Amino acid sequence: MQTVRDYAALSAQISRQFRPGVLANRTLGAEELRQEIARGTLLAHAWEGGLFLLRRRPTHFILHYYLTDLSAQPGQALPPDTVVELPLHPRRPDKAADYFASLGFSGILRRVRLARPVLGVPEEEAHGTDVSPEPLLQLLHAQFDARTGCLPLPDELVDDLSAGRVLTHGTDALLRFSFDRTAEIRQLAVSPALRGQGLARSLVARFNRITADRRALVWTGAENQAALHVYQAEGFAPDGWQSLVMTNQQENHG
Amino acid sequence: MEKLIQILTECCPGIDFANETALIDDGLIESLDIVTIVSELMDAFGVDITVDDLTPENFNSAESMWDMIQRLK
Structure with missing residues (x-):
């Protein structure tokens, strides 16, 4: 995992993930990314199958993912104490849960959204x-x-x-x-x-x-x-x- | 524009993309849908869309998405 210092390079890296079929969770906006970079709390790992962005917090890491090829292994383990939230919606069957289970993750909470x-x-x-x-x-x-x-x-x-x-x-x-x-x-x-x-x-x-x-x-x-x-x-x-x-x-x- | 509406309808069925003008503000599409939509638009129209382009203004209607595509071409 590399600490991200350069917003422009990161932006280009994220754009490369925008391919048909990509799986992603909540996207960090430009302003959020700049704040995390300024704080020194954003880490990234790119491989041929996707991109992981990690926001470092005092007790854990928050993972944002772009997965373009589930068969390509990240090649680098995520740090212990990483938390990831996967969106679930009837119109978006998401295969990411099985993928993260294969990386040693297990579910700890199910959330529901109200509007x-x-x-x-x-x-x-x-x-x-x-x-x-x-x-x-x-x-x-x-x-x-x-x-x-x-x-x-x-x-x-x-x-x-x-x-x-x-x-x-x-x-x-x-x-x-x-x-x-x-x-x-x-x-x-x-x-x-x-x-x-x-x-x-x-x-x-x-x-x-x-x-x-x-x-x-x-x-x-x-x-x-x-x-x-x-x-x-x-x-x-x-x-x-x-x-x-x-x-x-x-x-x-x- | 017709091609755009077709792509949007395939990404998010059941939404009246030809007439809705507050897709984001009314919660008809979400940031998660936007990643799917952007991926399809980049592939179909050969444009490079960046994180800076992922604003509510650019995605609130099919017309604003079309304008963004034209700007990026």
């Missing part, structure tokens, strides 16, 4: 907050598996707090979201002591008031009945997309 339509005119504006990021990061790390939770790096959380993309109830509950042409709930967390009081639902309702003028999405664990109930009560419904998160991490790594 909410445009509601109308926003009833509330997003405002930045000066809440300290540390307790919120602690809350996120206590509530989510770092491998599958898509948790923000500290500087990303600081940016989101100042941009109004984190809704909070003190430091006991938060909803973090992205806000572009569509809005997407990234994490929703309530500390265990305050569960059962409707905090999660009130944060989602507030998110809906802020993002009413655009479509909204959320990915959540397919077995997470509490979260599914909250989202469906606030107007979200499954839209057919699911994903399978796989890892090559050994169980005893925690």
